[in-house]
Amino acid sequence: MKNQEIAHIFTGIADILEIRGENPFRIRAYRRAAQNIEGLAEDVTGIHEAELKKIPGIGQDLADKIQEYIKTGHLVFYEKLKKEVPSGLVEMLHVPGLGPKTVKMLFEKIKIIAIDDLERLAKKGGLKGLPGIQKKTEDNILKGIAMIKRRTERSPIGHVLPVAEDILRKLKEGAPVKELSLAGSLRRWKDTVKDIDVLASSKDPEYVMHVFIRLPQVKEVLMKGPTKTSIITHEGIQVDLRVVEEGSFGAALAYFTGSKAHNIRLREMAVKRGLKINEYGVFNIKTGRKIGGRKESDIYKALKLDFVPPELREDTGEIEAAVYKRLPDLVELDEIRGDLHVHSKDSDGSLRIEEIIDEARKRGYQYIAVTDHSKSLGIARGMSKEQLLDQNKKILSFNKRLRGLRLLSGVEMDIKSDGTMDYPDEVLKKLDIVVASIHSGFRQSRAQLTKRLVSAMKNPHVTIIAHPTGRLIGEREAYEVNMEDILTTAKSTGTAIEINAYPLRLDLGDMYIKRAKELGIKLAISTDTHVAYQFDFMRYGVGIARRGWLGEKDVLNTYTYKELMKHCRVKQFKIRTTV
Numbered sequence: 001m002k003n004q005e006i007a008h009i010f011t012g013i014a015d016i017l018e019i020r021g022e023n024p025f026r027i028r029a030y031r032r033a034a035q036n037i038e039g040l041a042e043d044v045t046g047i048h049e050a051e052l053k054k055i056p057g058i059g060q061d062l063a064d065k066i067q068e069y070i071k072t073g074h075l076v077f078y079e080k081l082k083k084e085v086p087s088g089l090v091e092m093l094h095v096p097g098l099g100p101k102t103v104k105m106l107f108e109k110i111k112i113i114a115i116d117d118l119e120r121l122a123k124k125g126g127l128k129g130l131p132g133i134q135k136k137t138e139d140n141i142l143k144g145i146a147m148i149k150r151r152t153e154r155s156p157i158g159h160v161l162p163v164a165e166d167i168l169r170k171l172k173e174g175a176p177v178k179e180l181s182l183a184g185s186l187r188r189w190k191d192t193v194k195d196i197d198v199l200a201s202s203k204d205p206e207y208v209m210h211v212f213i214r215l216p217q218v219k220e221v222l223m224k225g226p227t228k229t230s231i232i233t234h235e236g237i238q239v240d241l242r243v244v245e246e247g248s249f250g251a252a253l254a255y256f257t258g259s260k261a262h263n264i265r266l267r268e269m270a271v272k273r274g275l276k277i278n279e280y281g282v283f284n285i286k287t288g289r290k291i292g293g294r295k296e297s298d299i300y301k302a303l304k305l306d307f308v309p310p311e312l313r314e315d316t317g318e319i320e321a322a323v324y325k326r327l328p329d330l331v332e333l334d335e336i337r338g339d340l341h342v343h344s345k346d347s348d349g350s351l352r353i354e355e356i357i358d359e360a361r362k363r364g365y366q367y368i369a370v371t372d373h374s375k376s377l378g379i380a381r382g383m384s385k386e387q388l389l390d391q392n393k394k395i396l397s398f399n400k401r402l403r404g405l406r407l408l409s410g411v412e413m414d415i416k417s418d419g420t421m422d423y424p425d426e427v428l429k430k431l432d433i434v435v436a437s438i439h440s441g442f443r444q445s446r447a448q449l450t451k452r453l454v455s456a457m458k459n460p461h462v463t464i465i466a467h468p469t470g471r472l473i474g475e476r477e478a479y480e481v482n483m484e485d486i487l488t489t490a491k492s493t494g495t496a497i498e499i500n501a502y503p504l505r506l507d508l509g510d511m512y513i514k515r516a517k518e519l520g521i522k523l524a525i526s527t528d529t530h531v532a533y534q535f536d537f538m539r540y541g542v543g544i545a546r547r548g549w550l551g552e553k554d555v556l557n558t559y560t561y562k563e564l565m566k567h568c569r570v571k572q573f574k575i576r577t578t579v
Contacts, residue, residue: 002043002044002045002069002070003037003043005069006037006044006069007034007035008034009075009078010030010031010033010034010062011030011031011034012082012090013030013077013078013081014028014030014031014034015090015093016081016082016084016090017030017081018093018100019089019090019093019100019103019104020084020085020100021100021101021104029057029062030062032057033055033057033062035057036055036057036058037055037066044066044070045070049063049067052067065077086107086113088112088113088114088115088117089103089107089113091114091115092106092112092114092115092118095115095118095141098141098144102132102133105130105131105132106118106127109130109131110126110130115145119142119145122138122141122145123142125138127141154192154194155192155193155194156191156193156473156503156504156506157186157189157190157191157192157193157506157540158502158503158504158540159235159503160186160193161186161193161540163196163217163235164186164198164239166217167196167198167215167217168180168182168198170215170216170217171198171200171208171211171212171215171241174211175200175202175207175208175211175212176202176203176204176207176208177200177202177208177243178200178201178203178249179199179200179201180199180200180201181199181200182196182197183197183198183199183253183256183257183258184196184197184257184258185258185259187257187310188257188259188311188313188547189310189311189540189543189546189547190547191473191506191509191510191544192473194238195237195238195239195240196237196239196240197239197240198239198240198241198242199241199242199243199244199249199252199253199256200241200243200244201243201245201246201248201249203246205227205243206226208241208243209224209225209229209241209243212229212241213229213231215231217231217234217239218231218232219231219232219234219236220232222238227242227243227244228240228241228243229241242256244279246294247281247294248279248280248281248294249293249294249295250292250293250294250295250296250298250299251277251278251280251281251282251292251293251296251299252279252280254266254296254299255278255279256279257310257313258313259313259314261314261315262308262313262315262318262319265315266299266303266319269303269305269319270282270302270303271285273303274286275302275303280293281298282298282299282302300322304323305319305322305323306322307322308322308327309327309330309546311330311543311546311547312327312547312549314547316514328551329551329552330545330546330550330551331525331542331546331550331551331552331554331555331558332542332552333542335552335558336525336542336555336558337365337366337367337557337558337559337560337561338360338365338367338368338369338408338557338561338564339360339365339368339369339526339527339529339535339538339557340371340410340435340463340498340526340556340557341369341412341435341464341466341498341524341527341528341529342356342368342369342371342526342528342529342535343370343371343372343412343528343530344370344372344391346370346372346381346383346387346391347373347377347380347381347382347383348380348381348530349372349529349530349531350531350532351531353370353394353395353398353407356368356370356407357398357402357405359532359535361405363535366404366406366561367405367406367407367408367561367564368405368406368407369407369408369409369410369432369433369435370391370395370407370408370409370410371410371411371433372391372411372412373411373412373414374388374411374412374422374423375414375422375423376414376416376422376439376440377414377439380439382414382422385423385427388411388423388427389430391409392409392430392431395407395408396409406561408432408433409430409431409432409433410431410433410434410463411423411428411433411434411435412435412436412437412466413428413434413435413436413437413462414436414437414438414440415436415437415438415452415453415455416452417440417441417444417452419451419452419456420455421436421459425459425460425461428459428461428462429461431461432565432568433464433568434459434461434462434463435462435463435464435465435466435498435526436456436459436462436464436466437465437466437467438453438470438479442470442476442479443479444479445480446480446482447482449480449481450481450485450486453465453468453481453486453489454486457486457489457490457493457495458489458493458575459575462495463495463496463524463567463568463571464495464497464498464524464526464556465486465490465495465496465497466498466500466526467498467500467502467505467507467528468481468483468486468497468498468507468508469481469507469508469509470507471505471507471509472504472505473503473504473505473506478507483512483515484515487521488519490519491519491520491521493575494567494570494571494575495571496521496522496523496524496556496567497516497521497522497523498524498525498526499523499525499526499541499544499545499548500527500528500541501526501527501528501537501538501540501542501544502527502528502534502537503540505528506540506541506544508523508548509544510544511548512548513544513547513550514548514549517548517549517550517554522555522556522567523545523548523554523555523556524555524556524557525538525541525542525545525555525557526541527541
C-alpha cells in the first residue's frame with residue numbers, strides 16, 4: 001500500500017513549507033491530508049480519482065499529486081522542494097522549542113544542517129549569543145534532542161517484549177499489585193515498539209513506584225510521581241508505569257492500550273448514547289453516575305459491541321465488525337500443530353534432526369518440516385541435489401520409528417534471479433513441503449521481483465512462499481514487489497504465503513495478511529528456526545497473524561497432518577489441470 005509513502009511525502013512538504021515561512025493554512029492542509037491518508041483502511045492506489053476528493057482534506061490539487069505519485073513513483077513538487085532546503089533542517093523542526101524561524105536562523109548564521117551538529121555545538125555552549133538563544137535555551141535544546149531520539153527510535157517487538165515481560169515478573173514478585181498488564185502498541189502486537197506501557201492496580205501505589213524505580217532493569221528515572229513513573233532501561237527503552245484504582249483498571253487498560261484512532265471511535269459512539277468514556281470508567285453524562293470500568297469488557301458492553309481483541313484495535317473495520325457480530329475468532333498459539341520452516345545442520349542450522357524432533361515434542365507438535373537451503377545459497381551451505389535426496393531418505397527412516405510426530409521432508413528453495421527453481425521437478429516431487437524464497441537480487445525492478453515470485457507459485461510442488469517481501473526491520477527495507485499480483489497468484493494457484501515469525505522479519509506484515517485473508521489465501525506461520533530458542537518465535541508470528549484478522553482455519557499449520565498433505569496434493573492437481 002502506498003498510503004504510508006504518500007503520507008510521509010505530504011508531511012515532508014509541510015515541514016519544508018514551514019521552514020520557508022509559507023502560508024500556515026497551506027501547511028496545515030498538507031498535515032491534515034497526510035494524517036487522513038495514513039489512517040485509510042484501504043490502499044489509496046485502488047481509489048478512483050474522483051473518490052480521492054471525498055477523503056477529508058483532499059481537494060483537486062492534492063488529489064492530482066496523489067495520482068502523480070501513484071503513476072510515476074515520484075512527486076515533482078516534493079523533489080524540487082527538497083533541493084531548496086537541507087534535509088537536516090526538517091529533522092531539526094521536530095526538536096521541541098525550535099520553530100521554523102530559529103531553524104532558519106541557525107542555518108543562515110552558523111550553517112547548522114543536522115541535529116547531530118546542533119547537539120555537538122549546544123554541548124560546547126556554542127549557541128549562546130545567537131539571536132534569542134541563552135544558556136537555558138541551549139539546555140532545553142539538548143533535552144529536546146534527547147527526547148526526540150527516544151521518541152523516534154522504534155525497536156522490533158522481539159527486542160522489547162522480553163524486557164517488558166521481565167519487568168512484569170519482577171513487579172509481581174516484589175510489588176503489592178492486584179492487577180498488572182502491558183498496554184500500548186506492545187499489547188496490540190505491533191511489529192515495532194517505541195516504548196513500554198505498564199498498567200497496575202494497587203491499594204499502595206507509592207510502594208509500587210518505590211519497587212519499580214529500584215528494579216535492576218532501571219538505568220535512569222525520568223520522572224517519579226504518585227501514580228505515574230517513567231524510567232529508561234539499560235537497553236535505552238522508556239517504560240511508563242501507571243497505577244490506578246481497582247475499579248478503573250479495565251477502563252484504563254482499554255484507554256492506554258489504544259490505538260488512538262480506535263479510542264476516538266469509541267468515545268464518539270459513547271457520546272451518541274449519552275455516555276462518557278475515559279481512563280477512569282464509563283459514565284452517564286446527565287447523572288454523572290459511573291456505570292462501568294472495573295473490567296475492560298465494560299467499555300464494549302456499554303456500547304453494545306462485541307469485545308474487540310487488542311490486536312485489532314486500529315480502526316480498520318473492527319468497530320463495524322463488533323457492531324454486526326462479525327469479529328473473527330482469532331488464531332491461538334496452542335492451535336499451531338507444527339512448524340513448516342526449520343533448518344538443520346545439513347545447511348546453516350545448528351540442530352541435528354534428532355534435536356529438531358525433541359524440540360517438536362516439547363511443543364506438542366504433530367509434524368515439523370526440515371527445510372534446509374538449496375544449492376544456490378552457498379553462503380548458507382546450500383545442499384546439492386544428492387545431499388537433499390540423502391536427507392530425504394534419512395527423514396523417511398526416522399518416520400518409520402516415530403510415534404505421534406511426523407517429520408516432513410522439505411527444502412527452502414532459492415528462486416533464482418531469472419525466476420527458475422533451484423531443483424528440477426523430479427527432485428521436488430519427492431518432498432512433502434517446498435518453501436520457495438528470494439535471497440538475492442533485491443535491487444531488481446519491481447516487475448522482475450514480482451515475476452520471480454509468481455513463477456515460483458506456478459510450480460505445482462511449491463507449497464509456501466517464504467518471507468515474501470524480504471524485509472529486515474531496522475536493517476533492510478522490503479524489496480519492491482506488486483503484492484496484489486502476488487496475492488492473486490497465490491489464490492489462483494493454491495500457494496500458501498508465509499508469516500515469518502523471526503522478530504526482525506515478521507514478514508508478511510499485518511496489512512497484507514488481512515488482504516490475503518480477504519482473498520481466501522492460506523498463510524503458514526513459521527519460525528525459520530536455525531537454533532533451538534528460535535522455536536519460541538512462533539508466538540510473534542501468531543501475534544502478527546491476529547493483527548491480520550486470521551482465524552484458525554486461515555493458517556495452514558493448524559491443519560492436521562492429513563489435511564496438510566491433502567492441501568499439497570490439491571495444489572499439484574490444480575496446477576497440472578490448468579497448465
